[in-house]
Amino acid sequence: MHAMPLPPRLKLVPPGAWVALAWSASTAFTFLARVRLPGEEAANELAATQFYRWDGLVVLTIACALALLGSMWLHRRPLGALALLLTAAAFLTINLAAVAIQLAQFLAVDLALYFIAAGRPRRTGVTALCMALAVLVAWESLRLLRGWGIGTLEELTVALTAVVAWLLGDASHRTREYGERLRAQAATQAVTDERLRIAREMHDMVAHSIGIIALQAGAAARVVRTQPEAAREAMTAVETAGRETLAGLRRMLVALRHADQDGDRDRAAASVEADRLHPAEGLADLDRLAAATTAAGVQVDVHWKGARRQLPPDIDLSVFRIVQESITNVVRHAATTACRVTVDYLEEHVAVEVTDDGRGRGSTTDTGFGLVGMRERVALLHGEFTAGPRPEGGFRVTARLPVPATAATVAA
Numbered sequence: 001m002h003a004m005p006l007p008p009r010l011k012l013v014p015p016g017a018w019v020a021l022a023w024s025a026s027t028a029f030t031f032l033a034r035v036r037l038p039g040e041e042a043a044n045e046l047a048a049t050q051f052y053r054w055d056g057l058v059v060l061t062i063a064c065a066l067a068l069l070g071s072m073w074l075h076r077r078p079l080g081a082l083a084l085l086l087t088a089a090a091f092l093t094i095n096l097a098a099v100a101i102q103l104a105q106f107l108a109v110d111l112a113l114y115f116i117a118a119g120r121p122r123r124t125g126v127t128a129l130c131m132a133l134a135v136l137v138a139w140e141s142l143r144l145l146r147g148w149g150i151g152t153l154e155e156l157t158v159a160l161t162a163v164v165a166w167l168l169g170d171a172s173h174r175t176r177e178y179g180e181r182l183r184a185q186a187a188t189q190a191v192t193d194e195r196l197r198i199a200r201e202m203h204d205m206v207a208h209s210i211g212i213i214a215l216q217a218g219a220a221a222r223v224v225r226t227q228p229e230a231a232r233e234a235m236t237a238v239e240t241a242g243r244e245t246l247a248g249l250r251r252m253l254v255a256l257r258h259a260d261q262d263g264d265r266d267r268a269a270a271s272v273e274a275d276r277l278h279p280a281e282g283l284a285d286l287d288r289l290a291a292a293t294t295a296a297g298v299q300v301d302v303h304w305k306g307a308r309r310q311l312p313p314d315i316d317l318s319v320f321r322i323v324q325e326s327i328t329n330v331v332r333h334a335a336t337t338a339c340r341v342t343v344d345y346l347e348e349h350v351a352v353e354v355t356d357d358g359r360g361r362g363s364t365t366d367t368g369f370g371l372v373g374m375r376e377r378v379a380l381l382h383g384e385f386t387a388g389p390r391p392e393g394g395f396r397v398t399a400r401l402p403v404p405a406t407a408a409t410v411a412a
Helices: 015-032 054-073 078-096 103-119 122-145 152-223 228-277 283-296 313-334 370-380
Strands: 299-305 338-345 349-356 384-389 395-402
Touching: 015 054, 015 078, 015 103, 054 078, 054 103, 078 103, 078 122, 103 122, 103 152, 122 152, 152 228, 152 283, 152 313, 152 370, 228 283, 283 299, 283 313, 283 338, 313 338, 313 349, 313 370, 313 395, 370 384, 370 395
Parallel strands: 299 338
Antiparallel strands: 338 349, 349 395, 384 395
């Protein structure tokens, strides 16, 4: 059977209240053990001479007052509270004229040990356990010095319960610390993943835009004297690409600043607002990307296969970024004037291939993070990625990403 969790209201009860309740219950049990209950021929324990006398009642009152005061101090001064509870247990045991501190009198102490070990630093918990055991040893030692009898087995049993209570509290403390470490690591990893994602987005956007700008600027420089109108169009394209790149950088930097200042909730709100004002790119923008690259001097032929359908946003964006980065590498490194992009909608996957007839080592000469970023994107989505020279010459980048079966099919 599974243990039933505590109701939410019980979790709000402070530890001191539980300790006070344990003391009250154990005190009531002490009285019940010394009276003849219905169905019994005699009481289980014989009452001491002073048990019902005025002096015994005074000692009982003092012990209860110390225990209740210790219960109230448990949250603010745990060791001082434990000292009061131990004193109360000793006082009540004196009133019983017992040879050892009874388990009933130590019940509140055991519960306090648990709460101290569970909620306080380990050093405080160890100190509390040593205090409890020291009182038991001192009790037995004092009786031996006086020549009185001792209850060794009873005292060992009480000591064992104290150790078990401390172990349970310490285990609870360690479990909570481990959970907090896991949450902290998860939060740190989430921040790292977010930063890496932003870095990849920034790299893809800037690298592609700078490549286009370089091509347009070079074209303008070559025809500025012979074809002024074409040079003007090229420089206009350079200006447009530059402005779009700066705007994208500004959005990303603002998002980073908001993440540092306002925390996760405000970052999520800013992300939603940014997505509303500037929707994420995807395969729907592939033709625009090909047209811009073609206008810059590298012909991009896009071929679609299979029944086109709506992809999940993360897969759609990742496929687009892989194509964008591959085209950027062709522009920057392949020394060719054309490349081919194939997007294939399979039943359970979407596959993309970018090939060129250039020098065949384009992306491998890149010392940046283009291929690393693409590989990370595909790995995060549990896909397959390859990149390398083609046997017939040129370079090929392929990615194959699984698509959930619930993706809706739309008209091509």
